[in-house]
Amino acid sequence: MASLQSIRQWDLETDLLIAGYGLAGACAAIEAHDGDPGCEILVVDKCPVDLAGGNSRVAGQSLLISKNADALLEYQRAMSVPNPIPEDMLRAWTQAMVQLEPWIEERAREAGARYIKGTGFSEREVVREFPELGAEEAVAYTATILPIPSGVWLAFKANVERRPRIRVQHDTRVVDLVQDADTLEVFGAIVEQGGTRRSIKARRAVVMATGGFEGDLQMQRDYFGLAEAWPLGAPHNTGDGLRILQKAGAEMWHLRGFGQSGGIWPGFKVPEYDAIFMRNFFWQTFSWIEIDAENRRFYNETAELQLTHYKEKRHGHWVDTPHCRAWPVHMLFDEVTRANNCLIIKVMSWNPVVAGYEWSDDNSAEIAKGWIVKADSIAELAQELGRDPAAVERAVSEYNAACAAGQDAAFGRNPQTLQPIAQPPFYAIRIDPAIVCTGGGAKRNIESEVIAHDGRAIPRLYEAGELGSMFSNLYQNGSYLTECMISGRAAGRNGVRQPAWPGAAT
Numbered sequence: 001m002a003s004l005q006s007i008r009q010w011d012l013e014t015d016l017l018i019a020g021y022g023l024a025g026a027c028a029a030i031e032a033h034d035g036d037p038g039c040e041i042l043v044v045d046k047c048p049v050d051l052a053g054g055n056s057r058v059a060g061q062s063l064l065i066s067k068n069a070d071a072l073l074e075y076q077r078a079m080s081v082p083n084p085i086p087e088d089m090l091r092a093w094t095q096a097m098v099q100l101e102p103w104i105e106e107r108a109r110e111a112g113a114r115y116i117k118g119t120g121f122s123e124r125e126v127v128r129e130f131p132e133l134g135a136e137e138a139v140a141y142t143a144t145i146l147p148i149p150s151g152v153w154l155a156f157k158a159n160v161e162r163r164p165r166i167r168v169q170h171d172t173r174v175v176d177l178v179q180d181a182d183t184l185e186v187f188g189a190i191v192e193q194g195g196t197r198r199s200i201k202a203r204r205a206v207v208m209a210t211g212g213f214e215g216d217l218q219m220q221r222d223y224f225g226l227a228e229a230w231p232l233g234a235p236h237n238t239g240d241g242l243r244i245l246q247k248a249g250a251e252m253w254h255l256r257g258f259g260q261s262g263g264i265w266p267g268f269k270v271p272e273y274d275a276i277f278m279r280n281f282f283w284q285t286f287s288w289i290e291i292d293a294e295n296r297r298f299y300n301e302t303a304e305l306q307l308t309h310y311k312e313k314r315h316g317h318w319v320d321t322p323h324c325r326a327w328p329v330h331m332l333f334d335e336v337t338r339a340n341n342c343l344i345i346k347v348m349s350w351n352p353v354v355a356g357y358e359w360s361d362d363n364s365a366e367i368a369k370g371w372i373v374k375a376d377s378i379a380e381l382a383q384e385l386g387r388d389p390a391a392v393e394r395a396v397s398e399y400n401a402a403c404a405a406g407q408d409a410a411f412g413r414n415p416q417t418l419q420p421i422a423q424p425p426f427y428a429i430r431i432d433p434a435i436v437c438t439g440g441g442a443k444r445n446i447e448s449e450v451i452a453h454d455g456r457a458i459p460r461l462y463e464a465g466e467l468g469s470m471f472s473n474l475y476q477n478g479s480y481l482t483e484c485m486i487s488g489r490a491a492g493r494n495g496v497r498q499p500a501w502p503g504a505a506t
Ligand SMILES: Cc1cc2nc3c(=O)[nH]c(=O)nc-3n(C[C@H](O)[C@H](O)[C@H](O)COP(=O)(O)OP(=O)(O)OC[C@H]3O[C@@H](n4cnc5c(N)ncnc54)[C@H](O)[C@@H]3O)c2cc1C
Pocket: 019, 020, 021, 022, 023, 024, 025, 044, 045, 046, 047, 052, 053, 054, 055, 056, 057, 058, 059, 060, 061, 062, 063, 172, 173, 174, 175, 209, 210, 211, 212, 232, 233, 234, 236, 237, 238, 240, 241, 348, 349, 350, 435, 436, 437, 464, 465, 466, 467, 477, 478, 479, 480, 481, 482, 484
């Protein structure tokens, strides 16, 4: 932390400083602006304007809508058993959740955008992830704001831009907080702009909303125990907020859960892009399998795992699919699957939505680039992959025999998806673990106050969104974005209620 004494002169000042311009930062700014007509709000983001929006911009944009606080309480409590959310926080969150929808609708109206039930990109009106834990009663529906992609983010961005006392500065990376070493009270922050360090005085409070650490492989290794993992979202979400909050004396939580809340998805990592491509989950044909390091199938590939955030039930518990332990994993497929399926999802994730990569619908461009390996026989394909040809041939012929029998004795794949890998040429692409979000960070309460090691709130410091999310273990679709709203609003509301610190006015 930087001390107040180390600041000779502040370079900039504001009432409320918000670090991170994703949905959580946007909600904090909107609520602060609407809560105090006199306050100045400064939002800073490390990204240039064209890369702004964080994970919020590239999310599936699904919002959890609940009408039943008691059922939601039971459901979330059941999903969090291995690391329970404090009961007072859980209760207050459920109350906030059942009251949230009109505020979202108001934001959509203000932006001139359409709020709808459903995903906006599929027929599905609701995703209820864990029915036996109470999803049926807890989740009324999932909703979104059009357009797809990025609709929710675009609507909230438009709301920010309509409010005259919110300033947004891009290319401005928060690197430290200015604090009292004894009380931990926060007076502002140090930022870097174009290689120059500047100080920003925050007369009332600072909100940390800098997202997760999906883009920092070493942190994934140290905190999650993942050997390989790549971000589906913003690659520059590298855990800056986590490091700053550690230095600021905050207690950490949810860095590693019993399971990875957002799930470990199958993705395609190529050297040209920092983020990973999200594999399609709307298949037209099923002549494909995945094989692990030992050249064997290792799970039920066509189970609709996107509906449980890539959790499958093992030993009576919903746990992550084994991708992160089975690596290196390859997906093997034939000409039928190549011709009838685009391998990736285009409506969300960083590479198609922000980086602008247009994956070819028949995957031909990616074969030409060498991202997808092609061969005339399975043995040749295995050789290209550096795998044992006999072992890979065995895996494919065992699978094809299961298709012929109409029964997958090994993993219980749906018989309708048992289509043989039979039509040459054959293809393979490496599957790497893909991370939706990380969740961990500083412990906070429902008022978004950051908690210090002694259990007290750090004065004038708030945290919102994915950084320090309340969720660990299982997660219901649409909870992260709505958490950004609830925690962001609390941070903004409480931040501007703080009186200016003594000496701040000078
Ligand atoms: C592919 C994908 C699909 C998803 N689908 C859904 C969904 O459908 N529903 C749902 O609820 N959730 C979904 N999620 C999760 C959800 O998107 C995130 O949890 C949420 O957007 C996090 O918002 P945030 O505001 O906390 O962080 P972000 O939106 O990631 O914003 C953080 C911002 O902080 C900035 N920043 C980072 N470090 C600094 C620094 N040092 N100084 C200044 N700025 C900094 C970043 O540039 C970024 O703009 C999805 C995520 C992904 C990747």
